[in-house]
Amino acid sequence: MNTILRLNNLTKKFGPVTAVNNLSFSIEKGNVYGILGPNGSGKSTTLGIVLNVVNKTSGDFQWFDGTQSTHEALKKVGAIIERPNFYPYMTAAQNLELVCKIKNVEPVNIDEKLKLVGLLDRKNSKFRTFSLGMKQRLAIGSALLNDPEILILDEPTNGLDPQGIHQIREIITRIAATGTTILLASHLLDEVEKVCTHVVIIRKGEKLYSGPVDQMNASFGFFELMAADSERLQALLLDHPAFGKVIQKGDLVTAFLEEPLEPETLNAYLFENGLTLSQLVKRKESLEEQFLLLTNEMTA
Numbered sequence: 001m002n003t004i005l006r007l008n009n010l011t012k013k014f015g016p017v018t019a020v021n022n023l024s025f026s027i028e029k030g031n032v033y034g035i036l037g038p039n040g041s042g043k044s045t046t047l048g049i050v051l052n053v054v055n056k057t058s059g060d061f062q063w064f065d066g067t068q069s070t071h072e073a074l075k076k077v078g079a080i081i082e083r084p085n086f087y088p089y090m091t092a093a094q095n096l097e098l099v100c101k102i103k104n105v106e107p108v109n110i111d112e113k114l115k116l117v118g119l120l121d122r123k124n125s126k127f128r129t130f131s132l133g134m135k136q137r138l139a140i141g142s143a144l145l146n147d148p149e150i151l152i153l154d155e156p157t158n159g160l161d162p163q164g165i166h167q168i169r170e171i172i173t174r175i176a177a178t179g180t181t182i183l184l185a186s187h188l189l190d191e192v193e194k195v196c197t198h199v200v201i202i203r204k205g206e207k208l209y210s211g212p213v214d215q216m217n218a219s220f221g222f223f224e225l226m227a228a229d230s231e232r233l234q235a236l237l238l239d240h241p242a243f244g245k246v247i248q249k250g251d252l253v254t255a256f257l258e259e260p261l262e263p264e265t266l267n268a269y270l271f272e273n274g275l276t277l278s279q280l281v282k283r284k285e286s287l288e289e290q291f292l293l294l295t296n297e298m299t300a
């Protein structure tokens with residue numbers, strides 16, 4: 001696989017605030033990456049550093065094979081990290097022609113890109129008549145004019161209505177299908193799940209998880225149990241090698257699995273040790289619950 005971008009122990013401090021803390025991950029060609037984290041977790045700062053608009057404090061990053069300067073490499077990157085800004089009195093097509101002039105690319109792709117973002121039929125409408133969703137789509141079309149290797153988007157659906165959100169997500173999927181690598185920042189787990197193949201979860205600038213989105217839900221689940229003798233129940237669970245954390249709230253004992261275990265096997269183990277259960281339920285955290293557990297765990 002070709003590496004598009006590699007971050008090595010990247011750190012950014014704004015005075016006493018460490019916005020990005022020792023962050024390392026890499027972006028491989030052809031995937032759709034989400035940087036997922038709550039507000040203020042350092043997503044925009046990370047994007048700003050690799051796009052050369054924010055100075056890093058320490059660590060480094062490397063674009064492509066590392067042989068070009070960042071300035072040269074960024075010519076192969078399309079990025080939208082601010083609210084889309086075009087000339088309001090010019091049409092969509094005229095604005096894109098201007099972008100072509102600025103980027104020094106032939107204006108041959110304009111219709112193709114407008115079509116990709118669903119704006120071909122509005123190419124002669126003035127920018128000021130566009131909805132926020134259309135403005136965002138035009139910005140995506142504009143960022144694609146030079147056929148970049150990677151498209152970078154910061155919170156691409158922020159402020160849009162459900163229809164606008166759906167359109168943007170569909171367009172991102174369409175662009176990814178053409179082989180363009182995508183890196184987007186989002187605070188929405190649901191968005192990353194829907195659009196991305198890979199995720200880097202950060203909190204307070206630190207990486208909590210990185211890997212394929214479909215392996216995020218790799219928890220073995222947990223049991224919710226009740227027995228008349230809950231102290232003995234807890235002791236037996238803690239003795240069993242499959243369990244990690246065991247917590248009790250009222251009469252309910254929750255035991256988290258660190259390896260697979262079937263309810264029948266657990267029931268038989270407890271019965272053989274002289275304990276009968278009044279309740280046995282096996283559950284798995286939803287992705288949402290796991291994300292919250294992961295991001296809250298580091299609060300302390």
Ligand SMILES: Nc1ncnc2c1ncn2[C@@H]1O[C@H](COP(=O)(O)OP(=O)(O)OP(=O)(O)O)[C@@H](O)[C@H]1O
Binds near residue numbers: 017019038040043046
């Ligand atoms: N120019 C700046 N000066 C001082 N502090 C900053 C600056 N830019 C960002 N920060 C701080 O760095 C931290 C990370 O901010 P950043 O904008 O990167 O997070 P984010 O994950 O993109 O959040 P959001 O989605 O809210 O933009 C925050 O504590 C923020 O207040």
